[in-house]
Amino acid sequence: MDLLGLADFVLVARHGGFGKAARATGRPKATLSRRVTDLEANLGMRLVERGARMLMLTEEGRALQERAGALLTELDETTTAIAAGGDKPRGRLRVSAPLLFSQTAIGKLAASFALKYPEVRVEVTTEDRVVDMVEEGYDLVIRVNPDPDNTLVGRVFLRDRLVVVAPARLEFPKNDATVPVIVRGPPGAMDAWTITTAAGAASINVKPILGLSSLLNVRDAVRMGVGAARLPISLVSDDIASGKLLKWGDVQASEIGLWALYPSRRLLSARVSAFLAHLKAAFPNGTSDELSAYIDG
Template identity: 75%
Template sequence: MDLLALADFNLVARHGGFGKASRAAGRPKATLSRRVAELEASLELRLFERGARDLKLTEEGRALFERTGQLLTELDETATAIASGGHSPRGRLRISAPLLFSQTAMGKVAASFTLKYPEVRLEVTTEDRSVDMIEEAYDLVIRVNPAPDESLVGRIFLHDRLVVVASPDLTPPEDGSAIPVVVRGPAGQGDAWSMVTPTGKTKIAVNPVLSLSSLVMVRDAVRMGVGAARLPVSLISHDLATGTMVRWGDVEGSEIALWTLYPTRRLLSARVSAFLDHLKEAFPKGTPDELAAYVGR
């Protein structure tokens, strides 16, 4: 197989078209088209579906892209490392991270990593949705309690848990009436919240009075006394310590685990290994209080 043709195929697949690949690489569009056509002829397979306005990978093309893209990158990195006489991480590292972790900690994590590894070009995207690591060209994904995925491997680097908190002026009603609460996402009807307290399990009726899209905004609303909320310990530990919030109980079954994930089919690059080690150094114990202290420093 012609490695140059394979590299050009990966370039076109990664950018989603001959024109975009041509502009990104500074290569003639006709040359890329010819090399991909030669690769298709040698494999006797159609790798792209060519529409009037768009270009899509065929099933065979997607399989080839998924299995060869990172291998080509590793070959290039190995050659560069050998030529330079070292193995320090370098090149682009694309990471997808969840909203709350990005808002509270990722800026400091990313900045300290960049200072430590200046030859790595770190790109962090913030989103809570599931991403296709191959299709969207991510090297590493950070997710909260991810669903099992046989195509991914990873490790837990942080633990957290949800607790029910409120301002000191708000107390649980003794007559069982609904308490005003602030929620993340659509409010809907207020279902009872289950809590674990020092005296045992209990439930409180709730009335969602405010719906917000970010847990940071939910925390700020609770500070204003709007209502109670279910929030991660790491986000409100300072409020609990200073008395601006009080803790009513733990949310039952609310253990949170932050995972770093990457595809099993990829070789673990020096960049990814370095970032995983960096997270371990930042959070050696992986506890909620450790995250809170890191954010508060």
């Protein structure tokens, strides 16, 4: 078996084409194509269907990529660990994290991790879009309530929930009154907000009057007395406790789960394993209270 050819085939399959794989690795496209062609000849089977604009794996190609990809990843991680002198975390760690978590917690997390593991070069990118881990070269991504993805595995490390809060000057609406609210995004027309209060379910008629791109900005606007808003409890628990803001109720079906995700494989790199342990140590129970304390600590 030609391991170099097999590795190049897995590389091309993961990136979805010869051109993408070549751009991602700096390897010549012609070399990758030749290696895959030679592998097909050695195996006596077609692994890819080459189209004008895209590449498709055959049934045999998909089976080989699934089996060989995991084995090659383990081999690569094992040789890297041996060459590095064992399981000591080192090298570059690329992380993608959502905006709010980055604004409130990732700076402290990354800094404390860097102090603990000085041989790891941490690089965090902040964005709310769903990144392609393989295509864009990330080691770990943090996502909020991610859709199922059979190419990734991971765990929930934090849970939060949304609540409706208002400045002390703003009374809870009565007799179907309309409430001015601040929202994330454009302040267009919006349906009534349904919340759960101590007295039961309630519906609030709302009129968005201010739209902001950051939930931190939304919180600041509520503090200024502009109107009510739906915000994570971790972001406003101290304001509620001090009386700066009033909690009107919990937004129904609004549980927020923060997941740490990584490519599916049996053997994680030492640096990813260390970062996952770092998250667990920072939030041992994964509660919104822990996040609030971490933000304000």
